Amino acid sequence: MDSQEQSALTDTTAFSNLLANRTVIFTLAIACGLAIANVYYNQPLLADMSRSFHISVQQVGFIPTLTQVGYATGLLLLVPLGDRLERRQLIIKMFGLLTCTLVAVAISPNVIWLSVASFLLGFTSIVAHLILPFVAQITPLNQRGKVIGTLMSGLIVSVLLARSVSGFVGKMFGWQAMYWIAAVVMIFLALLIRQQLPVNRSPSQMSYPQLMQSLAHLTYQQPILREAAFNIALVFAAFNVFWVTLVFLLESPIYNYDSQVAGLFGLVGIVGAATSSFIGRLVDRWGARGVVGVALSLALSGFTILWLAGNHLMGLILGVIILELGMHSAYLSNQIRVYNLVPNAESRLNTVYMVINYTGGALGSLLGSYSWGIWQWNGVCALGFFLLILASILHFGGRRR
Structure with a gap:
């Protein structure tokens, strides 16, 4: 047995032990969630920031936008490195950079510094999208849905709680305190990852320009990648x-x-967290494509209820729950479909998937406001229903092909 075969056997054993340890999976779920939560801490703190820098709330309102733009840029430029560099070390280094950007936000002396630091904070908050492809690669196909679903549960819960926690901390200790606390948490997570994850060297020898160029090649060569990415983009837009x-x-x-009541409706998103692991198990049992079809049916049902009964509180709540369930089911199922396509390309596949997904979401936000301004609630529901019909045509048309 040569050194490469022995190394592969050692890695396989280490990965099997890793997946058998629920504590490790739980740690990774928390790490994914807390990393992406950094993007959302600033939203409840904008008023405090505006008073701190003596500017209006409208002027400080672009801070979340800069953070989101930084996050999207990081997805495009950093996540592909997961297919080239040693993954554990890359994740640890990104936690280190994330810690530095959190400190930079906390010590911001003026709004220009805060703006640049917020962009860099979003740029380095993509750790979850290094962990997810890494775990997908080392997980057997028949367990991939369950494990990824568990990680997604931690991610969704953290995003839901991020706004509430940062608002409480900001009120009690000042807005800077949230970022100091988050920086300490990132250091702690980096140490946990270093202790619990095995070394995982990528077999790829591509340069960074070749990695970026391969994004276009993967998109062109993989019809299922295009189908899954544009499918979730339409669902996310709706x-x-x-x-x-x-x-x-x-x-x-x-x-x-x-x-404030609108904010409370956001807690309905806990449905996605509570069902992600179950949805992942369904993917393992039925296959990802079948679950995508069910998810689209749920999302269409949710919008139908919102359209017909959205003027009644119980109808609105029921429609939101079903829509949330459909959205998260479609997201997780399509993501697993993408991970299954090309071995050792999970990070680049995830990059294409997420960039197209976020583009669809941004388009949906723009069209939603436009529809409300012209046609009010009927226009909003008609647009959402139309986008989901397009997603269904894309999905079931892909099956025929």
Whole structure:
């Protein structure tokens, strides 16, 4: 047995032990969630930031946008490195860089510094999308859905709690405190990852320009990648069409609620966290394509209820729950389909999937506001339903091909 075969056998044994350890999987789920939560901490802190720098809330409102743009840029430029570099060390280094950017935000002396630091914070918060492809690669196909579903549960819960936690910490200790706390947490997670993850060297010898060029080649050569990515982009667009206009519906004479009630509706997203592991098991049992079909049916049902009964509180709540379930089911199932396509290319496949997904979400946000301004709630529901019909045609048309 040569050295490469012996190394592969050692890696296989280490990975089997890793997957058998639920504590490690739980740690990775928390790491994914807390890494991406950094993107959302600033949203409840904007008013405190505006007072700190003596600027208006409108002027500080671009800080979350810069963070999101940085995150999307990091997905495109950093995540492909997971297919080239030793993965454990890359994840640890990214946690280190993330810690530095959190400190940079916390010590911001002026709004320009804060703006640049916020962009870099988003840019380095992509650790979850290094961990997910890494775990997908080392997980057997018949367990991949369950394991990825567990990681997604941690991610969803962390995003849901991020706004509430940062708002509480900001009120009690000042907005900078949240970023100091997060920096300490990132250091702790880096140490845990170093202790619990095995070394995983990529067999690829591609240069960085070749990695980036291969994104276009993968997109061209893999029809399932295109189908899954554009499918979830349409679903995510419909999802955002609803969420960006919900506050307008709740503040209308139909309900006369304030924005705080709209925030409480976000807690319905816990449905996605509670069901992710179950959905992953269904993917392992039925196959990812079959679950995508079910997810699209759920999302269409959710929008139908919102359209017909959205003017009644119980109808609105039921529609949101079913829409959330459909969205998260489609996201997880399509993501697993993508991971299964090309061995040792999981990070680049994930990059294509996520960039197209975020593009669809941004388009949905824009179209949603436009539809509400012209056609109110009927226009919003018609647009969301239309986008989901397009996603269904793409999905079932792909099956025929």
